[in-house]
Amino acid sequence: MNSDASAPLPVAIEPEHDRYLVAAVEAGGGVVVPMSRARALVWIGAPNDFPRLDDTIEWVALKTAGIEGFKDADVLDDRRIWTNASGFYAAGCAEHALALLLAGLRQLHTSVLLGWNETVIPPAVRTLRGATVAIIGAGGIGRELTPRLRACGASVLAVNFSGRPVDGADRTLPVAQTDEALAAADHVVLAAPSTAATRHLLDDRTLALLKPHSWVVNVARGRLIDQDALGRALRAGTIAGAALDVTDPEPPADDDPLYSYPNLILTPHIANPAPGLTREMAPWLTENVRRFAAGEPLLSVVDPAADY
Amino acid sequence: MNSDASAPLPVAIEPEHDRYLVAAVEAGGGVVVPMSRARALVWIGAPNDFPRLDDTIEWVALKTAGIEGFKDADVLDDRRIWTNASGFYAAGCAEHALALLLAGLRQLHTSVLLGWNETVIPPAVRTLRGATVAIIGAGGIGRELTPRLRACGASVLAVNFSGRPVDGADRTLPVAQTDEALAAADHVVLAAPSTAATRHLLDDRTLALLKPHSWVVNVARGRLIDQDALGRALRAGTIAGAALDVTDPEPPADDDPLYSYPNLILTPHIANPAPGLTREMAPWLTENVRRFAAGEPLLSVVDPAADY
Numbered sequence: 001m002n003s004d005a006s007a008p009l010p011v012a013i014e015p016e017h018d019r020y021l022v023a024a025v026e027a028g029g030g031v032v033v034p035m036s037r038a039r040a041l042v043w044i045g046a047p048n049d050f051p052r053l054d055d056t057i058e059w060v061a062l063k064t065a066g067i068e069g070f071k072d073a074d075v076l077d078d079r080r081i082w083t084n085a086s087g088f089y090a091a092g093c094a095e096h097a098l099a100l101l102l103a104g105l106r107q108l109h110t111s112v113l114l115g116w117n118e119t120v121i122p123p124a125v126r127t128l129r130g131a132t133v134a135i136i137g138a139g140g141i142g143r144e145l146t147p148r149l150r151a152c153g154a155s156v157l158a159v160n161f162s163g164r165p166v167d168g169a170d171r172t173l174p175v176a177q178t179d180e181a182l183a184a185a186d187h188v189v190l191a192a193p194s195t196a197a198t199r200h201l202l203d204d205r206t207l208a209l210l211k212p213h214s215w216v217v218n219v220a221r222g223r224l225i226d227q228d229a230l231g232r233a234l235r236a237g238t239i240a241g242a243a244l245d246v247t248d249p250e251p252p253a254d255d256d257p258l259y260s261y262p263n264l265i266l267t268p269h270i271a272n273p274a275p276g277l278t279r280e281m282a283p284w285l286t287e288n289v290r291r292f293a294a295g296e297p298l299l300s301v302v303d304p305a306a307d308y
Numbered sequence: 309m310n311s312d313a314s315a316p317l318p319v320a321i322e323p324e325h326d327r328y329l330v331a332a333v334e335a336g337g338g339v340v341v342p343m344s345r346a347r348a349l350v351w352i353g354a355p356n357d358f359p360r361l362d363d364t365i366e367w368v369a370l371k372t373a374g375i376e377g378f379k380d381a382d383v384l385d386d387r388r389i390w391t392n393a394s395g396f397y398a399a400g401c402a403e404h405a406l407a408l409l410l411a412g413l414r415q416l417h418t419s420v421l422l423g424w425n426e427t428v429i430p431p432a433v434r435t436l437r438g439a440t441v442a443i444i445g446a447g448g449i450g451r452e453l454t455p456r457l458r459a460c461g462a463s464v465l466a467v468n469f470s471g472r473p474v475d476g477a478d479r480t481l482p483v484a485q486t487d488e489a490l491a492a493a494d495h496v497v498l499a500a501p502s503t504a505a506t507r508h509l510l511d512d513r514t515l516a517l518l519k520p521h522s523w524v525v526n527v528a529r530g531r532l533i534d535q536d537a538l539g540r541a542l543r544a545g546t547i548a549g550a551a552l553d554v555t556d557p558e559p560p561a562d563d564d565p566l567y568s569y570p571n572l573i574l575t576p577h578i579a580n581p582a583p584g585l586t587r588e589m590a591p592w593l594t595e596n597v598r599r600f601a602a603g604e605p606l607l608s609v610v611d612p613a614a615d616y
Contacts, residue, residue, distance in 0.1 A: 091437055095460060099410035106407045111575040112420045115567065116559045122581035129399055151459030152403060251424045259423065267419040273430035 009293045012038035012057075015045040024282035028289025040292060042285065044278065047073040055079060059292055063281055065089045065272075066221060067302060068194055076304040087300040088284035089272045090140035096271035097141070097189050097219045098148050100243035102128060104215040105187075109265045126213060126240075129153030134185035136178060136201065137192025137220065138166045145189065157181050182209040187217070194221035204229040207239060214239045219271050222248030227258060234261040245271050317601040320346035320365075323353040332590035336597025348600060350593065352586065355381035363387060367600055371589055373397045373580075374529060375610060376502055384612040395608040396592035397580045398448035404579035405449070405497050405527045406456050408551035410436060412523040413495075417573045434521060434548075437461030442493035444486060444509065445500025445528065446474045453497065465489050490517040495525070502529035512537040515547060522547045527579050530556030535566060542569040553579050 008031040013021050021042055022032050035041060035051070040059040043050060047069035053060070058080050062070060065086040076082055103109060105126045114120060131154050135142045138158035146156045146168040158166040159181045163174030173181050178201070182188060188210065192198045202216065203226040210216070216239060218225055227248060233239045241263030250269060252258050258266060272280060288298050316339040321329050329350055330340050343349060343359070348367040351358060355377040361368070366388050370378060373394040384390055411417060413434045422428060439462050443450045446466035454464045454476040466474035467489045471482030481489050486509070490496060496518065500506045510524065511534040518524070524547060526533055535556060541547045549571035558577060560566050566574060580588060596606050 095437055099414045102407035103411050103416050106404055108411050109420045112417050116576045118576050121576055122578050123583045125578045125581040129403055148459045151456045268424045268426050268429055270430050270433045273433040275431045
């Protein structure tokens with residue numbers, strides 16, 4: 001193992017080299033090498049193709065934010081540091097969440113479908129300004145989304161695990177008070193990781209806490225919503241609409257009931273679109289290569305024992 | 309004329325009383341009276357129905373932001389103060405402009421039309437974060453839009469008449485340098501008043517200054533764009549798309565070529581939707597009633613001699 005701090009950090013990029021990530025490693029003071037000589041591995045392939053690792057690999061950088069796939073494939077271990085890319089992708093998720101919420105409130109979906117309709121559309125338009133938005137699972141995405149919502153004149157009600165105040169939020173509640181947040185909010189953005197505890201976080205019972213004018217936005221994971229319950233709420237009009245960038249399963253089957261619900265906006269998991277993903281990831285990788293070489297704590301370290 | 313400063317300001321609301329505006333007048337310390345006894349008139353009717361005024365009416369409050377209709381009907385005079393509602397509606401226009409820009413960049417229109425399409429949609433997605441947005445005609449709407457764009461990580465290039473720096477904008481240029489702004493911007497939001505000088509501000513020549521990834525947003529007036537030229541740019545792909553809340557004429561005819569352009573998002577003039585308009589206007593009216601009674605300068609005073 002090369003521990004000379006002044007030598008470039010040897011980093012492998014597998015299963016194939018990517019020009020944005022090669023440049024990113026070099027910008028961080030590293031050098032791209034074969035895996036046999038590497039101290040760090042940047043893995044941009046699928047979980048099931050993940051290679052057996054020698055103990056010379058001290059750090060593995062995964063390019064996804066959600067790492068359920070790697071956990072399911074039993075890839076993670078406690079013999080090295082693992083990082084995901086949640087920190088970097090948070091801005092893209094926050095921007096997409098804002099786009100979806102505004103599209104729903106301002107009836108862009110019905111405008112696309114109905115054309116210049118002055119009967120149906122204007123009475124259904126609502127404003128984000130003055131509304132209270134609950135962010136359920138306010139971590140990295142919540143930190144990025146909060147200032148965007150506030151700049152639009154909305155109030156932010158953050159819900160996180162501890163209830164420790166989220167910077168810029170008008171109010172932060174611990175996860176145990178999620179019901180209270182849902183009941184107080186005009187609209188809800190789901191930004192929580194997918195765990196056993198967050199599965200079907202929105203179901204018949206919790207959807208009933210929302211208001212007839214409420215929009216639900218999901219940029220996290222499809223499993224957070226009981227989609228059958230969502231369909232019932234949309235059909236009954238007990239909520240105003242839902243805008244989803246993630247579904248369960250994904251993609252939905254051609255005959256998935258999702259396609260039949262009124263006031264549902266669906267985007268194909270494009271908060272951080274796959275083309276150009278490594279370009280988006282590059283600045284984050286550069287920073288982590290620099291930090292690793294300098295012996296500083298890395299960004300977005302994964303706890304293999306935690307549920308997310 | 310009752311000039312007793314301690315007496316409630318007598319205000320007429322015509323052609324019909326509106327409960328939000330009655331409450332707004334009273335909240336500002338006024339009282340609603342017939343026009344024959346009023347010192348101020350709140351006119352919520354059409355320009356062509358505007359009544360002859362006695363000189364006892366010292367102030368007329370119009371409920372619209374654009375007042376071309378009242379100018380065309382030769383209603384405005386210099387015998388009293390005229391106010392429009394541009395200040396108040398600016399926030400709605402800014403929110404709608406942001407919604408339209410994000411919808412275009414994030415391909416919400418194609419998602420609505422194509423469903424879960426992983427071939428066409430992801431490569432076309434772009435982010436607002438990191439982009440430069442030119443606001444052409446950065447007045448009230450620009451002041452509201454600038455902090456929203458900045459919170460999304462965009463840079464703001466403002467263009468106004470004088471070039472006097474717009475608060476929060478990264479750069480402000482005078483109207484004479486509009487071409488330079490268009491050439492430097494990734495995306496363009498039109499927020500200028502409709503005047504002889506701004507007619508067809510975007511035409512074949514100026515659209516050619518934009519980029520293949522540029523989106524054009526119009527929340528001001530349809531006449532600012534030469535729609536035939538816009539169609540040519542969209543068909544040729546010299547710009548990425550356009551999102552319009554206003555058209556010329558309005559509404560577009562059923563066979564208007566607008567409906568045939570690719571990547572055009574159209575909303576039916578809903579930046580400040582008509583239902584609930586007086587409710588939105590109410591806080592602004594309350595403030596102006598208070599100001600008038602106190603002898604303070606009013607918000608949104610119209611210069612009858614100016615072109616807007």
